[in-house]
Amino acid sequence: MAISSSFDIARRALLAQEVALAVTGNNIANVNTPGYTRQIPELAAEPPTGSSDGVLIGRGVRVRQITQAVDPLIARRLLASLGDRGRHSALAEQLGALGETLNEQRQPSLGSALSKFFDAADGLARNPGGLGERETLLGTARALASEFGSRSQAIAAQQRAIDDGVVALAAEANGNLEKVAQLNHAIVAAEANGQVAGDLRDQRQLLVNVLGEQLGLHGAEDASGAIRLTAAATGTVLVDGGQVVRGISTRPLPPTPAGLDGLALHEVGFTTPAGGFISLPAAFDAGELGGLLEGRDVAIPAAQANLDVLANGVRTSVNSVLTSPGAIDLDGNPGVPLFGGTGAADLAVVLTDPRRIAAARSVQPGDNQNATALADLRTALALDTNADTVGDTSFAGYLAEEQGRIGSAAALADDTAKASALLTTQLEQERSAVSGVNLNEELTNLLRYQRAFQAAARIIDVTNQTLDDLFQVL
Amino acid sequence: MGIARIADAQQYSFIIGRSGELQLELARLREQIASGVKLTRPQDDPAGAARVVRFDASLAALAQHREASGFGTDVLSAEDAALKDAHDVLVRAEEIATQQASGTLSADERAAAAEEVRGLLDALTQVGNTELSGRRVFAGLALDAAAPFADPPDDLNTYNPAAAYTGAQQGCEVKTGSTATERVRITTRGDTIFQPGLQALHDLWRTLDTNGDVPATLAGLKAARETVSAERASVGARQAQLVGRADVVTGLEVTDEAARARVRDADLVATVASLAQAENALQALLAASGRFAQTSLVQLLQI
Numbered sequence: 088m089a090i091s092s093s094f095d096i097a098r099r100a101l102l103a104q105e106v107a108l109a110v111t112g113n114n115i116a117n118v119n120t121p122g123y124t125r126q127i128p129e130l131a132a133e134p135p136t137g138s139s140d141g142v143l144i145g146r147g148v149r150v151r152q153i154t155q156a157v158d159p160l161i162a163r164r165l166l167a168s169l170g171d172r173g174r175h176s177a178l179a180e181q182l183g184a185l186g187e188t189l190n191e192q193r194q195p196s197l198g199s200a201l202s203k204f205f206d207a208a209d210g211l212a213r214n215p216g217g218l219g220e221r222e223t224l225l226g227t228a229r230a231l232a233s234e235f236g237s238r239s240q241a242i243a244a245q246q247r248a249i250d251d252g253v254v255a256l257a258a259e260a261n262g263n264l265e266k267v268a269q270l271n272h273a274i275v276a277a278e279a280n281g282q283v284a285g286d287l288r289d290q291r292q293l294l295v296n297v298l299g300e301q302l303g304l305h306g307a308e309d310a311s312g313a314i315r316l317t318a319a320a321t322g323t324v325l326v327d328g329g330q331v332v333r334g335i336s337t338r339p340l341p342p343t344p345a346g347l348d349g350l351a352l353h354e355v356g357f358t359t360p361a362g363g364f365i366s367l368p369a370a371f372d373a374g375e376l377g378g379l380l381e382g383r384d385v386a387i388p389a390a391q392a393n394l395d396v397l398a399n400g401v402r403t404s405v406n407s408v409l410t411s412p413g414a415i416d417l418d419g420n421p422g423v424p425l426f427g428g429t430g431a432a433d434l435a436v437v438l439t440d441p442r443r444i445a446a447a448r449s450v451q452p453g454d455n456q457n458a459t460a461l462a463d464l465r466t467a468l469a470l471d472t473n474a475d476t477v478g479d480t481s482f483a484g485y486l487a488e489e490q491g492r493i494g495s496a497a498a499l500a501d502d503t504a505k506a507s508a509l510l511t512t513q514l515e516q517e518r519s520a521v522s523g524v525n526l527n528e529e530l531t532n533l534l535r536y537q538r539a540f541q542a543a544a545r546i547i548d549v550t551n552q553t554l555d556d557l558f559q560v561l
Numbered sequence: 562m563g564i565a566r567i568a569d570a571q572q573y574s575f576i577i578g579r580s581g582e583l584q585l586e587l588a589r590l591r592e593q594i595a596s597g598v599k600l601t602r603p604q605d606d607p608a609g610a611a612r613v614v615r616f617d618a619s620l621a622a623l624a625q626h627r628e629a630s631g632f633g634t635d636v637l638s639a640e641d642a643a644l645k646d647a648h649d650v651l652v653r654a655e656e657i658a659t660q661q662a663s664g665t666l667s668a669d670e671r672a673a674a675a676e677e678v679r680g681l682l683d684a685l686t687q688v689g690n691t692e693l694s695g696r697r698v699f700a701g702l703a704l705d706a707a708a709p710f711a712d713p714p715d716d717l718n719t720y721n722p723a724a725a726y727t728g729a730q731q732g733c734e735v736k737t738g739s740t741a742t743e744r745v746r747i748t749t750r751g752d753t754i755f756q757p758g759l760q761a762l763h764d765l766w767r768t769l770d771t772n773g774d775v776p777a778t779l780a781g782l783k784a785a786r787e788t789v790s791a792e793r794a795s796v797g798a799r800q801a802q803l804v805g806r807a808d809v810v811t812g813l814e815v816t817d818e819a820a821r822a823r824v825r826d827a828d829l830v831a832t833v834a835s836l837a838q839a840e841n842a843l844q845a846l847l848a849a850s851g852r853f854a855q856t857s858l859v860q861l862l863q864i
Binding site: 118119125182183186187189190191192193196198199201202205206209212213214216217447449451452453454455456459462463465466481482483484486487488490491492493494495497498501515516519520522523524525526527528530531 | 566567568569570571573598600601602603604605606607608610611612613614615617618619621622624625628629632696697700701702703704705706728729730731733734735736739741744748825856857858859862
């Protein structure tokens with residue numbers, strides 16, 4: 088074996104340690120880069136060569152490959168959990184907002200507006216001829232209608248905001264699908280040429296995770312390195328290789344059913360490469376999109392419907408008393424309705440002349456029978472909630488039940504979202520434990536590769552001195 | 562799966578996330594201390610939120626029942642005072658009738674007595690027209706209404722006590738509870754109370770004016786006085802009923818308010834303790850994050 092081979096061994100070692108130092112440096116540089124997967128230089132001994140006396144002698148070291156520290160199983164579990172987290176977080180946020188809109192724990196509340204209206208009815212019963220009491224009743228009726236209206240408007244605005252969010256999210260998800268397809272193409276091309284595509288893979292995984300949280304996806308990598316994305320709920324293939332098989336798009340729904348503001352809502356569907364639109368609602372039951380759609384199409388209409396039940400109950404009950412047979416206003420005329428409208432959104436006071444309030448059931452001055460009957464509605468089982476035409480709940484009782492319902496739904500969604508987020512955090516920690524950068528570890532590696540580099544340099548020095556000694560003999 | 566290694570970003574992410582949670586908790590606790598209320602959203606305690614809505618409605622209704630009881634008590638007090646005056650009028654009339662029944666008085670004295678009886682008739686009419694804040698107490702509490710009893714004319718021979726009352730035929734009740742049966746009548750039609758008195762006084766005046774049989778009028782006066790006395794007793798009973806109801810309502814309000822406070826209001830001692838706990842946790846977390854930097858090789862090796 089020639090002494091010059093020592094130079095080759097040292098040279099290879101220097102190069103290998105340089106690469107290892109560069110990889111370590113890259114890891115350190117990306118310590119705070121979101122989604123970065125630490126890279127590991129895999130060193131391997133060069134195949135030995137035979138010496139003149141038949142002994143196999145090593146030829147030094149080389150960097151066989153640079154790998155990423157990835158656990159595919161964790162990545163798949165994390166992707167699945169992100170879909171759950173997206174759905175539950177979005178729904179919890181919407182139900183929380185709904186809870187704030189219909190919050191009876193802060194003033195002004197619907198309950199306090201109802202109480203003030205019936206306080207005014209009680210006041211009218213104590214002084215049925217008093218114009219002040221009549222004006223007060225009208226004022227509190229207007230305030231009550233306004234409270235119903237403002238809540239309805241807030242609910243409709245929330246539904247519209249969600250719909251806007253659905254459209255924006257679908258567009259964003261569609262863009263992300265395109266990017267994943269492009270990255271698939273780039274990764275396959277790079278790795279086919281023997282290049283390291285770790286950073287591209289990190290970018291793709293970040294996008295896949297974002298998409299998973301947005302839509303709820305399954306992802307599987309094929310032998311070429313491309314990832315195939317499918318909708319978790321229906322298995323519809325979205326991205327295969329470098330192609331977007333099914334894009335995401337939205338279109339306005341038919342006029343019926345419209346949103347609570349009367350404008351069209353949007354349907355989410357798949358687009359074909361030819362530009363067609365495929366309606367498949369079941370595919371969008373997962374991820375943030377699924378949570379938004381459930382909030383928009385289920386929770387919010389239900390809350391509005393329940394508010395309508397209360398508003399209609401108040402309207403019909405009050406009007407029924409004021410227009411009951413024998414009900415007489417201050418001037419002896421038959422009673423007229425106080426409220427108009429068809430629900431909470433358009434509940435309005437249609438009676439403007441306080442003298443027209445029918446507080447009496449006779450023309451006798453001081454008769455307060457009808458005003459007392461009106462005041463009785465405060466606690467009467469006036470609300471028919473099971474459509475059997477018989478009242479079964481008081482207004483306050485219904486409001487309390489509704490408050491409990493909304494609170495329970497929001498609390499349940501919040502708890503589920505927290506549990507889902509906790510699982511995701513756990514999986515992110517597991518992923519980070521495998522793929523994240525630990526500076527102490529990298530600095531130790533840095534020292535290790537530095538020392539190896541120094542030692543390799545020393546090999547050159549010693550070999551050089553040996554040659555010097557040999558030359559001096561000559 | 563156990564965690565074998567921890568990435569730096571993960572540690573900082575944990576510190577940021579946990580400190581955010583603690584700061585939210587601190588804000589929530591500070592709001593509770595400032596407002597004294599722990600239940601601010603239905604999702605905080607759904608069942609409690611529903612109960613608070615019911616307590617609020619119940620307290621609002623109770624406040625109206627208390628108000629109604631107070632109003633009714635005021636009206637009945639005014640009635641009682643008026644009825645006492647009416648009673649005094651009739652007692653005086655009975656005294657006059659008894660004196661005149663002895664038959665030893667002169668014509669002038671009979672004329673003077675007749676004149677006094679005429680005054681008593683005016684007085685009883687005024688009692689029947691008693692007002693409370695512009696409302697006729699013995700005419701269904703009608704507001705700004707004409708006097709229910711017509712004043713006796715100068716010529717009492719044309720006076721008809723049976724037709725003197727033109728007020729409301731409708732009594733007034735106040736609502737002292739949630740059910741339709743929880744009502745207390747606070748007015749009585751003036752004609753049922755005063756018409757017998759007016760008739761008896763008119764009969765006495767006519768008898769004195771015509772030198773008739775005065776003793777025959779005593780029975781009517783007595784019956785009229787007893788009618789007024791009976792109404793006074795009734796008013797007293799209803800006043801007691803309203804006062805008792807107001808006491809009950811006050812007790813219910815105290816109970817409801819205490820129950821609502823247990824559900825809705827913050828326990829300040831516990832909240833302040835929780836606040837201190839959260840502040841300590843945040844300080845410890847921040848201190849730990851400082852220590853975390855010290856355990857880095859970057860610092861130890863002074864790279």
